[in-house]
Amino acid sequence: MSTSVKRVYQARSRSDGTRILVDRLWPRGLTKAAAAVDEWPRDLAPSHELRKRYHSGLDSWASFRKQYMAELAGQEASDALRKLHQLAGRGKITLLFASKDDKHNHAILLKELLDGARKPPTGTGPAAAGGMRMRKAARGPRR
Numbered sequence: 001m002s003t004s005v006k007r008v009y010q011a012r013s014r015s016d017g018t019r020i021l022v023d024r025l026w027p028r029g030l031t032k033a034a035a036a037v038d039e040w041p042r043d044l045a046p047s048h049e050l051r052k053r054y055h056s057g058l059d060s061w062a063s064f065r066k067q068y069m070a071e072l073a074g075q076e077a078s079d080a081l082r083k084l085h086q087l088a089g090r091g092k093i094t095l096l097f098a099s100k101d102d103k104h105n106h107a108i109l110l111k112e113l114l115d116g117a118r119k120p121p122t123g124t125g126p127a128a129a130g131g132m133r134m135r136k137a138a139r140g141p142r143r
Helices: 049-056 061-072 075-090 107-113 125-139
Strands: 003-007 017-022 093-097
Touching: 003 107, 017 075, 049 061, 049 093, 061 075, 075 093, 075 107, 093 107
Parallel strands: 003 093, 017 093
Antiparallel strands: none
């Protein structure tokens, strides 16, 4: 599975494979022909509120990452993520984004998920169990 990330404003290349726009809004000043987008799963994009908070500087990158991963655990985003995994399994895909920041955007996080570097939170597993043990210890012994 080969996944790459690039700005939607960059020209299409032969190595792109399936081009997937992962933004909720259509990129400003770009025609559909110029964008050459094959898929547009809007549910993979961060919520409007989260996007505005991050771009206004109210949230740090770490906070944005955490909140975005939590959003990806939702039903609509989870279904869209499953479809994205299927597309990636068929061949090369390129995740397209409009942000000027090519190091800190949600497309990078989606690429990490597809490459297996991160898993979306589910609320179960070792991390959740460890958190529960810590909460129980903080409460103290039962009486």
